[in-house]
Amino acid sequence: MALINENFLKLSSNYLFSDIAKKVKTYKITHPKERVISLGIGDVTRPLPQACLEAMHKAVDEMGNQQTFRGYGPEQGYSFLIDAIIKNDYASRGVTLDPGEVFINDGAKSDTGNIGDILRHDNSVGVTDPIYPVYIDSNVMSGRAGDSDGSKWSNVVYIPCTEENHFVPEFPHRKVDILYLCYPNNPTGTSLTKGQLKQWVNYALANNVLILFDAAYEAFIQDPDIPHSIYEIRGAKKVAIEFRSFSKTAGFTGVRCGYTVVPKELNGFTLAGERVPLNHLWNRRQCTKFNGTSYITQRGAEAIYTPEGAIQVKENIDYYMTNARILKEGIQECGLKVFGGDNAPYLWIKAPNGLSSWKFFDKLLYEVSIVGTPGVGFGPSGEGYLRLTAFGERKDTLEAMARLKKWL
Numbered sequence: 001m002a003l004i005n006e007n008f009l010k011l012s013s014n015y016l017f018s019d020i021a022k023k024v025k026t027y028k029i030t031h032p033k034e035r036v037i038s039l040g041i042g043d044v045t046r047p048l049p050q051a052c053l054e055a056m057h058k059a060v061d062e063m064g065n066q067q068t069f070r071g072y073g074p075e076q077g078y079s080f081l082i083d084a085i086i087k088n089d090y091a092s093r094g095v096t097l098d099p100g101e102v103f104i105n106d107g108a109k110s111d112t113g114n115i116g117d118i119l120r121h122d123n124s125v126g127v128t129d130p131i132y133p134v135y136i137d138s139n140v141m142s143g144r145a146g147d148s149d150g151s152k153w154s155n156v157v158y159i160p161c162t163e164e165n166h167f168v169p170e171f172p173h174r175k176v177d178i179l180y181l182c183y184p185n186n187p188t189g190t191s192l193t194k195g196q197l198k199q200w201v202n203y204a205l206a207n208n209v210l211i212l213f214d215a216a217y218e219a220f221i222q223d224p225d226i227p228h229s230i231y232e233i234r235g236a237k238k239v240a241i242e243f244r245s246f247s248k249t250a251g252f253t254g255v256r257c258g259y260t261v262v263p264k265e266l267n268g269f270t271l272a273g274e275r276v277p278l279n280h281l282w283n284r285r286q287c288t289k290f291n292g293t294s295y296i297t298q299r300g301a302e303a304i305y306t307p308e309g310a311i312q313v314k315e316n317i318d319y320y321m322t323n324a325r326i327l328k329e330g331i332q333e334c335g336l337k338v339f340g341g342d343n344a345p346y347l348w349i350k351a352p353n354g355l356s357s358w359k360f361f362d363k364l365l366y367e368v369s370i371v372g373t374p375g376v377g378f379g380p381s382g383e384g385y386l387r388l389t390a391f392g393e394r395k396d397t398l399e400a401m402a403r404l405k406k407w408l
């Protein structure tokens, strides 16, 4: 008899985006003449940069040739990509990394979920709230989150980020062993300055906290005072793992590639208090459960760092950030309060007149045919907010704002 992992039964079967899809489907059936504009799901719309396409075409041809065919690659990734990452994403910002500290993967979702494999089941977990749902759900699956009361998990410490504290998390009152930080943030679109992030690194150093830092949106940063990597802060290599992704940066949501940095000086502890380098554990985990990202994909990712690739990536980022500005200005002109959007492709709107997230979602859908994402779907502190993304097409972004202005 195969017993199941009953932690899975604790997860609500409803997934935020499938609830939204159902509502949109119903609306479309009852309002067949309306054109719905989706600024809901955080997926990109611009095609791959030409440099990536060319590199992938070339790699495909290599795979068809006896002399250049590649089978299994290194589980950690090819050195051509690791070296390009270290040189362009880190050395350029004064951060030195050893090639053995970078692990190429098939996207940041996998590793932000998988990292729990190397951590004990009874660590306490801290998250900023609202948050990317993967962090909590993956801890529920491993039993680390405890039990739910319908909105919060008993072993998760929620650190509210709201208008009241300007979306800057304050140190928690309860002890946490593992802390997830995502900056620039999904869903609020807000960011932390170097000084603010430094306080968290110092907090982690003083309290033996492991920070899991998700930097999936670093490429959208415009302000020079905002760190792209947590390792730009002194001491961070002793406390943090960093996750990066090419998904939003270069349109790789369908191609699948990202990477995880596990510094060699970062330690975890045995129950007896002995220090153990997390890099060794993660390497062991990857070699057992992961057989590497495809060669073709890694060649595509490498091309992001060529001069042409870098220009093309920047064009796409600029396109989305122009959308973000159009959204922010349009929403402000309507007299609504809106946050984020300056260094991230997300806008976090305060629902007017004290409306709940879902009420505001319904209103936008039924009155202007615009789909957002209810903030409460990202955690209890998201109640009363709604997220719009800047990943739409320009004409849709403009039309959405025109509809909003006419409506209010």
Ligand SMILES: *Cc1c(COP(=O)(O)O)cnc(C)c1O
Residues within 6 Å of the ligand: 042, 106, 107, 108, 109, 110, 132, 182, 186, 214, 216, 244, 245, 246, 247, 248, 252, 253, 257, 258
């Ligand atoms: C989109 C996103 C990722 C990237 O996921 P991939 O698996 O790399 O596509 C990671 N973290 C956050 C917060 C995201 O929004």
